[in-house]
Amino acid sequence: MGTLYSNLFNPPYISHFLLLLFLASSYLHTSSHFCFCLVDGVPSTSSGRSCIEEERSALLSFKQDLKDPSGRLSSWVGYDCCQWQGISCTNRTGHVAKVELRNPYPYFGGDDEWDELAYNQSSLGGQINPSLLSLKYLNYLDLSYNDFDGIHIPEFFGELQSLRYLNISEASFSGEIPHSLGNLSKLNYLDLHCTSCLFEIHSKNLNWLSHLSSLKHLNLNRVFLHSTGVPNWLHHVNMLPSLLELHLSNCFIESLPLSLQKINFTSLSVLDVSYNYFNTSSFPSWLFNLTSLRKLDLSGNSLGGPFPGELANLKSLEYLDLTEFGLKGRIPRVIGNMCKLKFLSLSRNDFTGEKIEEFWRSLSNCPNNTIALESLDFSDCGLEGQLPASLGMLTSLQHLDLSSLFLWGSIPESIGNLSSLKTLDLYSSNLKSSIPKSLGKLSQLVELDLSNNSWEGILTEAHFINLTSLKYISIFNSYREMPMSLLLDVAYDWVPPFKLHRLNIGGCRVGHGLWELIQSQTELVDVSLCSTFISGSIEEWLSKISSQVEYLDLSYNNFSGRLPLQLKFPKLWSIRLGHNQLEGPLPLWPTKVDTLDLQSNLFSGPIPSNLDQLMPRLRDLDVSENNLSGTIPLSICNMQEMSRISLRNNQLLGEFPQRWSLWSVIQLIDVSHNNLSGSIPNSMAIPSSLMVFKANNNNFSGEIPLFFQNCTSLVLLNLGGNKFTGNLPLWIRSDVPQLQVLQLQSNLLSGHIPPHFCNLPSLHVLDLSHNNFSGTISKCLKSMACLVEVSDGCHTETSFESYDEKTTIMSKGIQLEYEDYQLTAWVDMIDLSSNNFEGEIPEQVGSMVNLSMLNLSMNRLTGEIPSSIGKLRWLETLDLSHNHLSGHIPQNFSSLTSLSHLNLSYNNLTGKIPSGNQFETLNDPSIYEHNLLLCGPPLLTVCPGDDARSRQTFTSEDHSKDDNEGFWFHVSMALGFIVGFWAVCGTLVLKKSWRYAYFKFFDNVKEKVALIIALKVARWQGRL
Known part of the structure; x- marks a missing residue:
């Protein structure tokens, strides 16, 4: 420290020190209080000091135009904007360098309404104020996964000259990409993708792109480039020498050029051009020169042709996705040389007749069997054959999908060696055998799908003994007419080592131990026990199932009794109990259920008149083939989310409701095989969404209504x-x-x-x-x-x-x-x-x-x-x-x-x-x-x-037939006589003992016959 002070007051340093004090005092005069310390001779802000007033005001203006329903920006108060949520300042100058306002609850679609609700509540929206231009040193801007409701991408973004990172993906922007983005010469990262948005982002040309010479990461997934000139997109991409990642999935690009004179983006490590509209019959040759490529995704296109063996030249390739790519013919054995490959998908191609054993044989090319494969998807690609024992050598494999293939034989016992396996999908792979107990060794297995095969034998607890990570199991046969010869028979007192989220068992028989297994699974969300020949009280079974269940299917069984008046499943949205022997009035619960299937039971009585109040969210209602009576209640028309309704084959009467036009999203209506009557008035305004209308086998009269002409989807x-x-x-x-x-x-x-x-x-x-x-x-x-x-x-x-x-x-x-x-x-x-x-x-x-x-x-x-x-x-x-x-x-x-x-x-x-x-x-x-x-x-x-x-024809055929029959008759008679004569007479001539016996026998017979005749004659004479 003493050295520092002595140096400061040496003549060469005094002037520098005084100048520094002058600059600091000037800054303090024009801004809020600002303290600094020396770090390596350079002034630096600390975490407790306020930001620059001009930038603070700019951020407040930016906030003022935003919609913030959850109060995410509530911390944007006070003088120190560097402490505000999502704001970061540079250590050296105190300027705002980073605005990171990504939605902390991104929503990727799906049925989970809680995720959707959290996303909606935490989304920022509104307008983007140009005050951001005051942030001269802003180099990082992230507004991703918010909801700006279709506003255009601001033109002024192109004036943020210091930007190195720009991410506005999944934020519901729309319109043309501003060409001003081409001014961001320092930009390293640009992400504009919007795969789940309702709005369209497009670009008529990509001239602006070629100016981003520093760009390393580009993601334009789902940006519409269909109007871009045929060679332009690749030409402009080729002007980016620093590019490492390129994502152009689902961009409606119609052409993939086959050649390039010179490749400038040779450092490219990730290329994703999946799900476009390429129209070519061969692979582009320039692809094989991208020797730094680690990930290649060409899925969802239709290039067609044979599998290109030149892909083996890409020695660094770790990820290869050719799903639905139109490949035909053979899988070249050189694929086995790609020993760094971790992800391989050839799903939904056409390798019909190709033997799956050939692929495993090619893997032996890797030295010391160092196979890096972690994910392998051959589903629905026409491969056939028997799973070899060498399957067990893929010890790094985590995901294996062999569904919809033509396999035979059995699952090899060596599958138990796949200690890293997390998902195994053999759905509809035509296997017909018993399930090996070695499956029980897969302690990392999370998802197991063995559905739509012809399994045999008995499944016991030994098949599941070490499946401690298992969350999803499906052993189901959708062909109800042909149940499997499989019995799931676990011990009654067995305690499973797993906690399932999804259980799908069907098309086979189950033992009594299933009752206890179901009761032990307290985390079940999805339960399907369809066609399992279960019988007993439905109320007792429902009491054993986890209250967390959201989807429940117990259809095609022998359940009997009445359903409970109340359900214990607060999250239940779909319940299917069709094709059982349930009875009583229709059970309607005040829940958020949107799918209710009770078809083919013994329910009776009327449809409740307050159906719209009890189940306001009902979308799919199927109560067909019961004994329901009475009229269709008018309240059913108030259910505006109703999509499908089937009341077929009951005893309903009266007229059809006149207000059913309120079903704004209706797709299917089936009221056939009832006793409904009256006319269907033309005044009803049927929604255009209607696809199926069935009212056959009733007593409707009048003319066919005209309103069907509005049903453009019929x-x-x-x-x-x-x-x-x-x-x-x-x-x-x-x-x-x-x-x-x-x-x-x-x-x-x-x-x-x-x-x-x-x-x-x-x-x-x-x-x-x-x-x-x-x-x-x-x-x-x-x-x-x-x-x-x-x-x-x-x-x-x-x-x-x-x-x-x-x-x-x-x-x-x-x-x-x-x-x-x-x-x-x-x-x-x-x-x-x-x-x-x-x-x-x-x-x-x-x-x-x-x-x-x-x-x-x-x-x-x-x-x-x-x-x-x-x-x-x-x-x-x-x-x-x-x-x-x-x-x-x-x-x-x-x-x-x-x-x-x-x-x-x-x-x-x-x-x-x-x-x-x-x-x-x-x-x-x-x-x-x-x-x-x-x-x-x-x-x-x-x-x-x-x-x-x-x-x-008959005469000639008859004569010919007679001649033939006469000839063969005489031949057979002659042969018969010769054989018979010598068989008897020849024996008597050759064998003396038989000859004596023969004549003695006839002598005895002669004497007995003479005696009988003499007695008969004497009796007759006596009577006379």
Whole structure:
């Protein structure tokens, strides 16, 4: 210290010291009180000193324009802004250098409403005041995961010349990225991604990007770059020599250039261009020169082609994601040379027929088996084969996904060697064997999914003995018709070593020990015990389940009794108890449940009138196939969040509620198979969200309402089995472009089929049978696009696929029941039977090559059967019976190789029935009965001209047959005589003892016969 003082007062240092005091006094004169100390000869602020007044005022102005519902900025008071939350100052100058206001509760989507609530409450919003420009030394700005409700990214950000870090990701900005950001020449880190936002950020070109020469990290995920010129994005990225990480996922980029003249960003270590729209058939060659690359994500694109072996040149690669990349063919063995690879995903590619054993064999290329793999995903990529014992050598593996493959054999015992394994997914991998007990060694295992396989044997506590980390287990078979030969039978007094969060057991039998296992799992959130053959009191079972449960599925069992009046599950949002034997009135609890499935039970009584008050958040209600009675309460229309409601197959009566237009997000309504009556008024305003409406098999009357024309999302409409009258409404045309299934059968409808009716581009199931329609069958049927040719809009998967709604249609001469999703996905049919149509069958019917069922029976059709029907290669059912058709059956009908049901009876057809191919199996004479001039098999009537030929053929065949039979008869007689004669006589000649016995036997017989005859004669003479 003495040395310091002596140096300060030496002549060379006095002037410097005085100058320093002068500068400090000047600063104190223009700002608040500010103390300093010397650190290495430089003045520095301490944690207890105030900030610069100008910057403090700027921050207060910035705060004033923000919305802060949770009071996160409540610490922004007083003079020392360096102590405010989210603010940091430099040690040397005291200037504000860092504004970090990232939301401490980021929300990534999902169903957890508590996370969403915390996010909303802690989000900053409002406007961003340009006062930030006063922070001349600001080098770090983070506003990520807030909610600025679609405001544009401020232009003035480009004037913050000192910025090195800018993160406004997931903050709900929108609009064009300001080109002024190109002025931030010192910027190292830029993150603008917004994957979960409702607003769009876009950039018409990336000219501004090439000026950020210091940039090391760039994240533009979900920024729309679709209008960017084809080569531009890569050209501008190539101008960033310092770039280490590039994230351009989901940017709608349409091109991935295959070559670059010179690569400037050779230091790149992370490249993510996943889920874009690249249109090329090969890998870009410049990728293989990025030798510093550690992470490469090309997933969700469609480059196609074989797996590029050149990827093995990227020796530093640790992460490779080629999920859904269109790869085909073989997995090259060089992949085994990538010994640093920790993450590998080839999921949803096409390696059909490739053996999974080959991959494990290639891993032996790594020296000393030093395999670094931590995550391996081969799901749904077509691999097949048997899991080898060498699976156990992947000792670093933490995540293994082999779901949806074609595996056989069993899980190798060596799987117990994967001591680091945390997730194991073998869902739907076609395995059929017992589950090895070595699974019980995986002490780090958190998630285990063995669902949709054909497991056998018994699962005991030995399979779970060391699974201390297990949180999720799924051993479930979704095919209820084919339960597994598996028994889950743990000891009644067994204490599990784990605390499960999710338990999914189904499609197998369970022992009594499950009761105690369930009771011990106090942290369960998700419980599914569907199709486990459990019986007993439902109330007693519910009492054993953790009160923390949010999702509960006990459907398809044998539970009985009544449900409790109150539930102990405060967080429950979905409960499924369908297909049991529960009884009593409908149980409705005042909870936040949004899904209630009680279908196929024995519930009775009315639907409670205060349903909207008890369960105001209900979205999905299914009480179909019970014994409910009474009317549909009007209060049900007040449930504005209602999305799907099924009251099918009960005993409900009265009219349909008139205020159901209040269901603003309704998608599915099924009130079929009840006793509802009255008309459906046109005044009702149906929401456009409606996809399925089924009111069939009731007593509705009046005309078909016009309001369906507003349902632009309508996919399935079934009004069959009612008393609707009038003509087909005019709205059945292009107003409902999504309509796939239209069923109006068994009503009192009349009139002609108007030509515009054919302008339904998605229609592929049409049932107008059993009405009073008349006129001719329109030639415009060929305009039904989905029946003429397959397009992307046909047979689309709908959001009601997971529901058990069913529809009955007439097919193959019998009533067949289809689930609704099957009807929209698989069936192509036209049924116009039992009407008054007349005239000829139009030749244009033959253009609907996708038809599987055609029924025109019980009409007044005349003329010949058009030969074009023989072109319908997928036709399975054809019924033209009970008409006035004449002429021959077209010979090309024999080419209908899919045909399994045919009915041409009760017509005036003539000539010979076609033969060959599929017609050989259609040998039931009733198919052709009451066609008096038809002939040929399977009828007994012989066709003219075939009689003489058949007699001639019969005579020649008969003579030939007689000659052959006579010849072989004589041959067999001669052989029989020779063999018989020498078998007896030859033995008697050769063997003396047998010969003596033989003649002695005949002597005895002769004497006995003579004695019997003599006695008979004596008796007869005595009687005379």
